[in-house]
Amino acid sequence: MIPRAFEYHAPTSVAEAASLLDQHGDSAKLLAGGHSLLPLMKLRLAQPEVVIDLAKISDLSYIRQSNGGLSIGAMTTYADIESSADVQSLAPALAETAGMVADRQVRNMGTIGGSLAHSDPAGDLPAIILALGAQMVTSSSGAHRTIAADDFFVDLFTTALQPNEILNEIQIPALPSGTGTAYAKFGNKASHYAIVGIAAVLTASGGKCQSVRIGITGAGAKATRATSVENALTGASLDGATIKAAAQLASDGIDFNEDVHASAEYRAHLTRLYTERVLLEAASRAG
């Protein structure tokens, strides 16, 4: 349980961190809260020669209102997101999701950037980030890039980030009035990781669904949208029977994970059940 020896750097700016990444290439790893990377290093599943710690870059930790939405620095912790009045009012389910991650110790150290860059199939945040239609802003030496959440989660533990890119900021768009947001999960009783977690962002008017985005985590190799459910519900009446029927489509097209925690069949059942639950909650919150 002792990691291999590594060189440690603690840059104080994003530019310095990007230059270190350029210099050391694939042999380097960025360190955020360390709650995923350090266990992997101790198990020697990750053996970076160089660790670049982002903790001293104060410019990466903030929550700001921006054009009616939010800009959140990648090093912002779950605890800061959970307790932020701005997040609670502008993207309530994001605050709730952050509050459901693990325990207080993990929430005090784990970061939004680390969670998204890690793309753990059982991570909570990817589902709500997809449902909110967020944008990821990255930096590399001399360049910036914006990646839509829909394009960010590529595969198991794999994102669209290039090896020389740092995830800087997560941008959450303004939600139209009449929008309700919700996240619910069936979590592992010990770690709280999502066996299945579903997020919904739903805009309603006159009892009908104007638009809806649904993010699913825990079910397959990566977080994904439930587009069949979204298409079935858009323009439809938001009564219980219609929502229940649409939620039955949530398991379509997913190659379900199977492990000691749940069979593929059980995960498919949970996906449909929790989709119905979060849609009812989001619709009720949308008024």
Ligand SMILES: Cc1cc2nc3c(=O)[nH]c(=O)nc-3n(C[C@H](O)[C@H](O)[C@H](O)COP(=O)(O)OP(=O)(O)OC[C@H]3O[C@@H](n4cnc5c(N)ncnc54)[C@H](O)[C@@H]3O)c2cc1C
């Ligand atoms: C006991 C325990 C229980 C947990 N339970 C849950 C749970 O219920 N739900 C859940 O979602 N998670 C859970 N986690 C995981 C936790 O949320 C981690 O904090 C998170 O997955 C990674 O965030 P981090 O800040 O610790 O990143 P790190 O572990 O430091 O980094 C993770 C990966 O992301 C990369 N990275 C980090 N920051 C950046 C960046 N800015 N740009 C580019 N790459 C970057 C690193 O190089 C590394 O590859 C649990 C962890 C533990 C230890």
